Amino acid sequence: MDHPTLPAADLRQITRRLGNREVLRNLSLQIPRGRLTGLLGPSGSGKTTLVKLLAGIDKADEGEVTVLGRSMPALPVLQRIGYMAQSDALYADLTAKDNLVFFGKLYGLRGSRLQERIAAVMALVALDDHLHKSVAAYSGGMKRRLSLAISLLHEPELLLLDEPTVGIDPVLRQSIWRELLQLRDGGTTILMTTHVMDEAEKCDSIAFIRSGELTAAGSPRELMERSGASSIEQAFIAMGEGVTA
Amino acid sequence: MRTRALAYRIIRQFLRDKRTLALLFLAPLLVLTLMNFVFGGASPAPSIGLVTVPGTSQETVSQQLRQAGATIRGYGDSKSGETALEHGDIDALLDLGGAAPRIALEGTDPAVSKASLGLLQQALSPGAAASGSMDGKLQVDYLHGSASLSSFDAFGPVLVGLFGFFFVFLLAGVSFLRERTTGTLERLLAAPIRRWEVVAGYLGGFGLFTLLQAALIAWYSTSVLGLYMEGSFWLLMLVNLLLALTALTLGTLLSTYAGNEFQIIQFIPLVIVPQVFFSGLFNLDAMNEWLRHIRLVMPLYYGADALKGVMLRGEGLASIWPDLAVLFGFSLLFALLNVLALKKQRSI
Structure with a gap:
């Protein structure tokens, strides 16, 4: 074990x-x-x-x-495990927040804990100002950072x-x-x-x-x-x- | 120069995509073959029930009908004849027991009704049918529908099922495919989500829209298009919903075997068109019995059968439940296969 x-x-x-x-x-x-x-x-x-x-x-x-x-x-x-794929696996028609909430819930995060984590990881990758923007409007670098933020959401080992x-x-x-x-x-x-x-x-x-x-x-x-x-x-x-x- | 390079590239792509190539050549053959089966057969001979009183001229009538190609069944009294008509054993009933000859038609297929009526008129008064002089003396009843039931009324239930099925199939297929090609499915499966949860999630999310679609189609076809409707609106919606659920699960399942949107489109002539032919839009009574059994594996056949039952014959849950059970079974089967197919993406 x-x-x-x-x-x-x-x-x-x-x-x-x-x-x-x-x-x-x-x-x-x-x-x-x-x-x-x-x-x-x-x-x-x-x-x-x-x-x-x-x-x-x-x-x-x-x-x-x-x-x-x-x-x-x-x-x-x-x-x-936190996983960030080579290609940005994001739902472009949704906002960054929608994406974060979706993946956060897949890892069992919810409620105020989820909101806290979203705020923390988005600050980390300096995207906190773009939380409510549609991912389709993100630049390539921003998408990369959002992918990283998602992989950090559930504080993986x-x-x-x-x-x-x-x-x-x-x-x-x-x-x-x-x-x-x-x-x-x-x-x-x-x-x-x-x-x-x-x-x-x-x-x-x-x-x-x-x-x-x-x-x-x-x-x-x-x-x-x-x-x-x-x-x-x-x-x-x-x-x-x-x-x- | 650039044009040639482009053309060359497209040819290369086609050659690499064996399935697109196969579709280009084989699918038209398949569709043509099916059309040959459907339209190439002899026209259906109606089966006619005869209620007779001993000692009258029924022998000549029966003989004439037989010569004209109809199948004849005899009944001792009006009641047993009518029961047979209700069960769909016969298409028309000629009752010679009363003072005047009475004709009762099953009525759900205008083509069969017309053929039966023509034969009967000819048999009852040779030579008179052409001039139409018998019309006044004959009493004609319709068990379902009426003389004004148009072909569209008869096709309507099938089309209602078909279009609901088709669009849900396409939409579900393409959206599940997108999930795969954009890499989000893989990302999704890196999370501790079970494969059946992915399938169930899709069913849930899409289920809502299929429910709305089922309601909309049911309302539009009966209230706006004014399709002939004898049965319960709620039952109509239930059938539509189950049919859409089958389309949803089938669409997502088949999208596993498509590499891009174009390949989803390729499933239309392979999966949708044959179902249209066998769904009851065309009368298959003249088709080879063995070939006709193909419809037993086609979800649309059961959906259309239930829809016809509800809309044309006013049937209740008691008589259409086998169709609904089969549709539910199809959905369950496709969903389970979907869970298995996801193994291709992640083995656990």
């Missing part, structure tokens, strides 16, 4: 096929609890598939996925963010990073995919993934030392081939 010393998520020899293509191949990875882990890899490398396996909306063909002590997919675990900062301007990106680090300090485990290298450097640990295989994992410092590179970007290029893995 779940225990604070166990990793928040544990992937053991995962293989996932779509058609006859292996999107993930015999991949093993542990997501340490209470840390911010970055998943780095070129597009098409299997990052999103990995996140979906953790989110319980996809199932591995081989291997085992354990999240918060439970073998996935398991319905009760979903309550403890594990936050899965698929490309959370795409399309968000540098100033706001920085403030979102501040909040993510604050959430981490409060005990939330965060896994995010990115291909922005300077973001990767802020992560507690990094996993490099390429063509569905894990090529390297460790803290940014470790990875740079191991590859003898002076930046994460160089480390990624060096280790991306799987030489040092």
Whole structure:
């Protein structure tokens, strides 16, 4: 069962096929609890598939996925996970508030608690002035932030963010990073995919993934030392081939 | 240059979408085949009941009717003949027991009524039917409807069911599809919601609108269009609602197998049009018995049957409940299949 010393998520020899293509191949990875882990890899490398396996909306063909002590997919675990998809899954014909209320209720929030949480997460992503606007009128960056706000609504223990900062301007990106680090300090485990290298450097640990295989994992410092590179970007290029893995 | 590139791209897309390609070539064939079955058969021969008194000229009448292609059934007295007419065993009853010949018609299908009446008139007075001289002497009664029942009155109940069904089907299909293509379904399923809760939620949300639609259609067809209506308005609404519920569950189920809005449209000739043919809009009595059984798997057939019962024959719940039960069963089945189909999105 779940225990604070166990990793928040544990992937053991995962293989996932779509058609006859292996999107993930015999991949093993542990997501340490209470840390911010970055998943780095070129597009098409299997990052999103990995996140979906953790989110319980996809199932591995081989291997085992354990999240918060439970073998996935398991319905009760979903309550403890916050998921932000790569594409903004929002109802464009509704207002931001409608969207928040809908998803909040899916996670069992209601009444004054729901109103409190909505106010809190919208302040966090600096959208409090646009609460009653129709999502169709939102810009791309605003939609991204609303998606993030929705994933934070029910205060999940594990936050899965698929490309959370795409399309968000540098100033706001920085403030979102501040909040993510604050959430981490409060005990939330965060896994995010990115291909922005300077973001990767802020992560507690990094996993490099390429063509569905894990090529390297460790803290940014470790990875740079191991590859003898002076930046994460160089480390990624060096280790991306799987030489040092 | 750009035009050619565009044309090339569209051709490529078509070639990649095997189903659209199949629709383009196979669906017209299917529809033509069905139309052949429906219209290609011989015209229906009415079955006529004969109430006779021994020792009169009934033999000649019966023989003439038989020669004209009618099926004849004999009855000993007026009462048993009328019972048979009510049960729909015969289309018309010729009562020769009284002082003057009396004709009673079942009356719900104007085409059959007309055919029966023509045959009877011819048989009773050879040569007179053409001049119409028998009209005055013959007493003609209608069990349902009247001489003024138009084709539209007879088709009406079927059309009421058909259009309700069609639009709910399309709407439910497209909106559930959108949920999938915009990624909101996936996001929805990342929450701890059960698959049946998703299906039930859709039924609830749409159910409200289908209820409104059922009420509107029932009111409009009887009050505004003035369709022939013998039965209860509430029963009419109930049938419409159950039919819409079937369309709703079928639409959402089939949307699982569509990749875009266009592919939903492709279901129309495959799912809707055949049901129209078999729903009772056309008389299928002349169709091959075996082929006619196809209608037993078509929800619209049961809906239309119940609607005809309520509107044309004034039937109550006691006689249409089997139709309603089948519609409810269809809805339940489609909803359950929907829950299973959602496994494609999330395995738990």
